[in-house]
Amino acid sequence: MNVLKPHVSLNVTNIDASVAFYEAAFGVRATKRRPGYAKFDLAEPSLNLTMQEAPRTGLNAAHFGIQVASEVDVAEAHARFERAGLATRTEEDVSCCYAVQDKVWVQDPDGNAWEVFFVKGEAEVMSTSTETGDACCVPPLTSASSLTRKKSGGCCG
Numbered sequence: 001m002n003v004l005k006p007h008v009s010l011n012v013t014n015i016d017a018s019v020a021f022y023e024a025a026f027g028v029r030a031t032k033r034r035p036g037y038a039k040f041d042l043a044e045p046s047l048n049l050t051m052q053e054a055p056r057t058g059l060n061a062a063h064f065g066i067q068v069a070s071e072v073d074v075a076e077a078h079a080r081f082e083r084a085g086l087a088t089r090t091e092e093d094v095s096c097c098y099a100v101q102d103k104v105w106v107q108d109p110d111g112n113a114w115e116v117f118f119v120k121g122e123a124e125v126m127s128t129s130t131e132t133g134d135a136c137c138v139p140p141l142t143s144a145s146s147l148t149r150k151k152s153g154g155c156c157g
Contacts, residue, residue: 005046008064010112011054017109018051024084025106025114056110063113070118071102077116078104095123 012018019030019038032039036053045066068074074090081088081104089105096103103117 007048010051012051012110013056015053021108065115068118074102074118081106096127098123
């Protein structure tokens with residue numbers, strides 16, 4: 001089996017707001033728009049993201065992520081999100097999911113959390129966060145401000 005790219009399909013409550021968010025987050029326009037539907041067929045990162053307008057039914061996923069090759073890639077994603085006016089949360093040297101990572105988080109209009117992360121190495125514990133316990137790893141974000149967290153030593157808290 002040749003895997004071409006990951007695919008994520010989201011139910012969103014407002015297709016226009018979601019398309020605007022993902023265009024800002026990825027720095028490209030949607031590749032397909034139809035009434036109540038949009039598709040992003042991305043080369044970098046390799047991802048097939050679709051969304052369809054539907055009522056919110058509850059928690060449908062923990063979070064989504066894009067693993068990148070370096071800390072520089074995380075910093076570049078953070079800068080792109082900031083330029084686009086998206087609320088962010090950064091974490092450096094966090095122990096999460098048995099790995100030490102640097103991350104930047106954004107949240108779409110429906111509350112779906114996305115992380116861009118780089119794995120620096122292994123960790124002996126699931127997490128060291130006292131705020132989230134052992135649940136990895138979605139930090140709280142607010143749309144009103146940009147949040148920064150550095151060298152927290154915790155998991156996404």
